[in-house]
Amino acid sequence: MTTNEKTEYNGPAIEIKGMNKWYGDFHVLKDINLEVARGERIVICGPSGSGKSTLIRCINRLEEHQEGDIIVDGMPLINDLKKINAIRKEVGMVFQHFNLFPHLTVLENCSLAPIWVKKMPKKEAEAIGMKFLERVKIPEQAHKYPGQLSGGQQQRVAIARSLCMSPRIMLFDEPTSALDPEMISEVLDVMVELAQEGMTMLCVTHEMGFAKKVADRVIFMDGGEIVEQNEPNEFFNNPQEERTRLFLSQILGH
Amino acid sequence: MPFTPTPARPAPISQMGVIGWLRKNLFSNIPNTLLSLVALYVVWQVLSSVISWAFINADWVGSSRADCTSDGACWVFVSVRLNQFIYGFYPAEARWRPNLAFALLVGFLIWLAVPRIPYKKLGGILALTAFPVAAYFLLYGGAFGLPVVPTSRWGGLLLTIVLAVIGIVLAMPIGIALALGRRSNMPAVRLVCTIFIEFWRGVPLITILFMASVMLPLFFAEGVSIDRLIRALIGITLFQSAYMAEVVRGGLQALGKGQYEAADALGLSYWQKMNLIILPQALKIMIPGIVNTTISLWKDTSLVVIIGLLEVLGQVRQALADPNWLGFPAEGYIFAALTFWVFCFSMSRFSQYLERRLDTGHKN
Ligand SMILES: Nc1ncnc2c1ncn2[C@@H]1O[C@H](COP(=O)(O)OP(=O)(O)OP(=O)(O)O)[C@@H](O)[C@H]1O
Ligand SMILES: [Mg+2]
Numbered sequence: 001m002t003t004n005e006k007t008e009y010n011g012p013a014i015e016i017k018g019m020n021k022w023y024g025d026f027h028v029l030k031d032i033n034l035e036v037a038r039g040e041r042i043v044i045c046g047p048s049g050s051g052k053s054t055l056i057r058c059i060n061r062l063e064e065h066q067e068g069d070i071i072v073d074g075m076p077l078i079n080d081l082k083k084i085n086a087i088r089k090e091v092g093m094v095f096q097h098f099n100l101f102p103h104l105t106v107l108e109n110c111s112l113a114p115i116w117v118k119k120m121p122k123k124e125a126e127a128i129g130m131k132f133l134e135r136v137k138i139p140e141q142a143h144k145y146p147g148q149l150s151g152g153q154q155q156r157v158a159i160a161r162s163l164c165m166s167p168r169i170m171l172f173d174e175p176t177s178a179l180d181p182e183m184i185s186e187v188l189d190v191m192v193e194l195a196q197e198g199m200t201m202l203c204v205t206h207e208m209g210f211a212k213k214v215a216d217r218v219i220f221m222d223g224g225e226i227v228e229q230n231e232p233n234e235f236f237n238n239p240q241e242e243r244t245r246l247f248l249s250q251i252l253g254h
Numbered sequence: 255m256p257f258t259p260t261p262a263r264p265a266p267i268s269q270m271g272v273i274g275w276l277r278k279n280l281f282s283n284i285p286n287t288l289l290s291l292v293a294l295y296v297v298w299q300v301l302s303s304v305i306s307w308a309f310i311n312a313d314w315v316g317s318s319r320a321d322c323t324s325d326g327a328c329w330v331f332v333s334v335r336l337n338q339f340i341y342g343f344y345p346a347e348a349r350w351r352p353n354l355a356f357a358l359l360v361g362f363l364i365w366l367a368v369p370r371i372p373y374k375k376l377g378g379i380l381a382l383t384a385f386p387v388a389a390y391f392l393l394y395g396g397a398f399g400l401p402v403v404p405t406s407r408w409g410g411l412l413l414t415i416v417l418a419v420i421g422i423v424l425a426m427p428i429g430i431a432l433a434l435g436r437r438s439n440m441p442a443v444r445l446v447c448t449i450f451i452e453f454w455r456g457v458p459l460i461t462i463l464f465m466a467s468v469m470l471p472l473f474f475a476e477g478v479s480i481d482r483l484i485r486a487l488i489g490i491t492l493f494q495s496a497y498m499a500e501v502v503r504g505g506l507q508a509l510g511k512g513q514y515e516a517a518d519a520l521g522l523s524y525w526q527k528m529n530l531i532i533l534p535q536a537l538k539i540m541i542p543g544i545v546n547t548t549i550s551l552w553k554d555t556s557l558v559v560i561i562g563l564l565e566v567l568g569q570v571r572q573a574l575a576d577p578n579w580l581g582f583p584a585e586g587y588i589f590a591a592l593t594f595w596v597f598c599f600s601m602s603r604f605s606q607y608l609e610r611r612l613d614t615g616h617k618n
Contacts, residue, residue: 062515081523088521090522098515103535103612112530191591 013038013169014059019068021054029065030058030224036169037243041201043103043232045212045223051203055221056171060091062075073168089117092162093152098154102144104134106157107142110164117165125164133187136190152183153224156190161193172203191224206251212236220244275509284540308588319579331582332589335573339566339589342409351400352412355392367604369611385603405483411593414565418553421490422548428491429498434528436503447499454496455561460557462489466560494551501543505536538612545605549598566593 012038021029028051034043038232044052057063058070061077061084070077070086092203101109114120120128133139136156138149146154155175162170163250172191177185188210195201195214207213209219211232218235220228220243227239270525280290311326314333322328332339340348362385365377395402408416435447454462466489470480509532517527537544556567564572570586573579 051348060519066360085521085523088519091519093516095512095518097512099512100533101513101516102533103538113522116520116526116530161520198531 011034011074012071013040014116015069015071015072016059017069017071019058019065019070021058021063021065028224029058032068032226034219034226035200036200038168039198039200040216041195041199041214042203042204042217042219043215044204044219044221045206045208045211045247045251047226049222050221052221053173055203056093056173056204059171060093062090062093085117089165090167091169091171092165092167093171094155094158094162094173094175096178098146098151098158098178100154100158100161102146104147104243105143105145106138108145110161111167115162128164129160132163133157135163135193136160137186146209148228149182150183151179152186155179155183155187159187159190159194163242169200170200172205174204174206176205187247207254208236220247222247255320267355290542319582327588328582328583329585331573331579335569338410339569339593340411340604342410342413342564343407343568344403344412345407348395350400351392351395351403351502355389356415359415367608405481407565408483408544409593411566413483413558413563414555417486417490417551417558418548418564420487421494421551424487424491425494425498426544428495430502430533432495432499433502433506436499437506449500450498455500455505456491457493459490459493460560461553462493463560465489481563482563486561488489490551490555490558491581494547497547497551500535500543501540501547505540506532509536537610541605541609541612545601549601552598552601553594566590605606 003149012035014034016032019029019032020027022083026076032055043054046052053225054063058065059072059077061107062078065077073090075083075087075090077084077087080204096237100106101112107126107129110132111122111125114125115122118125130139130142133142136159138153138156138160141153141157146157149157176187176192179187188207191203191210192200192214203210203215215232217229219226220233220235220239220241222243228235228239230238230240235244237249239248258420281287291314307326309326311324312329313322313324313326314329316322316330317334319328319330327415337346337349346350359576362377362381365371366374366381371377391397391400393403393408393412432451434445435443436451438444463486466485468484470485470488474480513531513535514527517531522530522582554567558565559568559571567590574583574586
């Protein structure tokens with residue numbers, strides 16, 4: 001498949017069919033089927049250990065699945081480094097613990113991948129870096145090191161860093177759960193904006209306010225399975241499964 | 255009435271400064287005071303006799319042992335032999351060549367280490383390309399009208415520096431490659447690297463040097479003789495790279511897997527990830543370890559005496575065996591110890607400086 005066809009590809013952003021994954025004997029993901037439309041915003045929730053992180057990490061091959069197919073942006077995810085890197089270019093990821101590169105400045109964090117992966121001239125990459133740092137509202141921190149920023153600022157840099165690669169899909173793995181409460185909203189605001197611009201997003205989060213506000217669909221996972229999925233209104237007000245109800249009562253109860 | 259705190263009074267003299275410290279730490283009660291006095295007496299006795307031996311009663315100038323008349327140290331022994339300790343049997347009229355090479359080495363180190371000097375990249379490239387070539391022709395000669403000085407005439411501090419610097423510089427990339435290999439996903443690569451590292455780490459350097467001098471020639475056709483210095487360097491490099499590999503591996507392990515994942519998620523290739531993200535951070539963590547192995551290699555170079563090369567310590571011992579100068583082992587060994595100490599201590603300070611300079615405020 002050439003790059004040209006890829007940019008014209010307009011099928012589903014992600015298709016996962018009959019996917020299974022094991023850690024040794026432990027069956028972490030059980031027969032996952034999921035189709036994500038272009039521009040769709042999905043929130044994934046579920047108890048700890050239910051396999052949420054593992055699921056989204058399979059999409060950019062941070063974890064390898066053993067059975068079934070994953071097709072990202074029309075490209076099947078197979079054991080081929082070139083294909084994997086082609087997919088990773090299209091998929092941005094934001095981690096719970098930011099994972100910024102501490103030895104590089106904020107701007108260098110942002111321009112690194114455009115320079116080395118996209119072979120962009122340094123000037124241009126830095127201009128793009130500044131553009132996205134402005135979007136996440138911290139251009140004035142561009143020349144500091146990550147260690148000098150607050151958690152919320154670091155997470156916004158991490159989002160900007162991903163956006164600099166102009167991904168077509170963004171994955172978020174509990175982006176606010178390592179933050180002090182007063183910093184959560186500054187990160188969520190950036191994510192809401194991103195969602196409103198039409199980015200395809202898969203978000204593991206327990207921020208139900210965010211889910212209600214922007215999600216097109218909420219997925220509930222438990223024990224490695226997708227137990228229930230629905231649009232947010234139905235999901236929160238009229239859960240079908242006992243396990244979903246129990247989970248919702250636990251996280252909304254306090 | 256508003257509350258206005260009275261300013262704190264300064265602590266009484268007896269509780270601060272030197273007197274306060276002494277009172278608190280040495281003379282807080284009677285047993286402590288007694289112990290302190292005894293200890294001070296012992297320290298004074300030792301120090302005063304050392305000082306009078308090494309400085310006050312010492313002989314500094316002269317040309318033979320007849321000039322050592324007092325009962326203190328005979329530094330004449332060292333000053334007469336100083337050139338031998340520094341250059342070995344390197345011809346006197348050519349000593350400017352190692353001096354110039356050493357000045358260049360220091361110059362490059364300063365260029366690379368002092369933040370204010372620009373063109374670091376150029377400096378690095380020159381240090382790794384032009385400098386070795388220049389140093390080779392300066393030390394060995396054979397071109398540009400410089401007569402050849404065979405390595406058998408090199409010795410003393412010159413030899414120590416040559417062995418240690420080349421050993422460390424070569425061991426660095428090999429060590430990094432071995433460490434990456436040991437963590438590779440490919441079982442064959444991992445196995446080979448692990449065996450290599452564990453083999454060289456498990457053998458004392460002295461045996462490696464011995465093997466290098468006895469066994470290496472067996473691998474080559476008869477008549478092909480490899481320079482003794484090269485043999486020593488091969489042995490030292492293999493030995494040092496195994497240690498370096500373990501230091502690097504420690505650095506790589508200290509880095510959280512989040513850094514690997516973030517690099518992967520951005521689509522960086524394996525080598526980009528290693529060169530841009532992992533190694534720069536790991537190397538920073540590794541500085542104390544690298545300096546540690548460097549310091550021990552620096553001292554271990556004295557073992558090359560087993561294959562007949564005489565670095566500082568070797569030269570000192572040879573000089574001590576000179577029938578005209580029998581009886582000055584203390585002066586000789588103190589000089590050798592001081593020489594080693596000056597270099598090793600500078601390296602240790604340099605590593606602390608580097609660590610501070612590279613700190614970006616992030617505890618990973
Ligand atoms: N590398 C691994 N090896 C073995 N088991 C693992 C590994 N990574 C995760 N697991 C297990 O797989 C299960 C799913 O983990 P995962 O991190 O996907 O859960 P999660 O839903 O994201 O949970 P949390 O909310 O705590 O992040 C857990 O039981 C975990 O212990
Ligand atoms: Mg998780």
